[in-house]
Amino acid sequence: xxxxxxxxxPEGPRRPFEYAIVDEGxxxxxxxxRATVRIDEPVAxxxxxxxxxxxxxxxxxxxxxxxxxxxxxxxxxxxxxxxxADRERIDDQWDGELGxxxxxxxxxxxxxxxxxxxPSGRIAVYLDGSRTPLMTATDRSFSGGRIGFGSFDNYGRxxxxxxxxxxx
Numbered sequence: 001x002x003x004x005x006x007x008x009x010p011e012g013p014r015r016p017f018e019y020a021i022v023d024e025g026x027x028x029x030x031x032x033x034r035a036t037v038r039i040d041e042p043v044a045x046x047x048x049x050x051x052x053x054x055x056x057x058x059x060x061x062x063x064x065x066x067x068x069x070x071x072x073x074x075x076x077x078x079x080x081x082x083x084x085a086d087r088e089r090i091d092d093q094w095d096g097e098l099g100x101x102x103x104x105x106x107x108x109x110x111x112x113x114x115x116x117x118x119p120s121g122r123i124a125v126y127l128d129g130s131r132t133p134l135m136t137a138t139d140r141s142f143s144g145g146r147i148g149f150g151s152f153d154n155y156g157r158x159x160x161x162x163x164x165x166x167x168x
Contacts, residue, residue, distance in 0.1 A: 003050075006153045013060050014086040016051050019150020022163070029118040029144035031165030037067065038109045040155040046070050050104070050156035052114055053148035060084050061142060065114055065125050065135065069105035075152075077103055079123055079137040090123075090137040100135050103127055109159075118144060118166070 007018025033054055041048040049068040056062040061083055068076040077099045079091040093100035104110055113126040121140035124133040144167075149158040 001149060001159075002157050003149075003151055003155055006155075007151070010059070013082055013084065015060070015082045016053070016064060016150050017152050019051065019053055019148050021053065021056050021146050021148035023146065026167045027144050027146055028163060028165035028167065031114075031116050031147070031163055033114040033116075033147050033161075033163045034112070035149070035158050035161045036109050036111050037104070037149070038107065038157045039067075039104050040107065040157060043069070043106060045154075047076070047152075048104070048154050049076065050149070050151050050154070050158070052112060053146075053150065054114060054116060055142040055145040056148055057142055057145045062145065062148075063116075063123070063139070063142065065112075067103040067110075067112065067127075069102045071099040071102050072097070077135075079125065079135050081139055081141055083141055090139050092136045092138075103134060116165075 037050050039048045051064045053064045070076040078089050080087040081090050111128050115124045121138045123137040125135040127134045147163050
């Protein structure tokens with residue numbers, strides 16, 4: 001999938017502007033979501049991002065992983081929850097000023113793996129085959145849902161998508 005247009009801010013809670021949701025097949029509880037992603041924006045833009053959406057229940061209830069080259073501001077490079085309110089950062093790495101190391105700081109393709117364990121609420125995000133997660137969080141707000149891909153207001157691509165898990 002290629003996201004080639006910027007989205008417009010939606011009405012309601014602050015959340016990603018433009019995304020596509022897989023609407024066929026079963027909803028998944030625990031899951032392993034793998035994909036290869038790329039941010040097409042010039043590296044000179046510090047606000048470049050793509051997002052992986054999971055446990056999507058509705059346009060105002062889902063989780064997303066924000067992959068960015070900026071780890072110095074609240075809305076970038078972290079794990080977030082949208083629960084009928086503005087996004088809430090839930091990753092363990094955010095210390096109030098700095099998040100996990102930048103996820104994507106180039107225009108190359110990157111392998112991303114997102115693991116969600118529904119009974120414990122444990123979320124782990126791995127980049128480019130690393131054995132150590134780049135981001136982690138724990139939250140059990142949503143009992144499964146769909147996956148998706150998008151951005152706030154940038155261009156990006158996703159390919160080689162697989163999602164394996166237990167049915168919701």
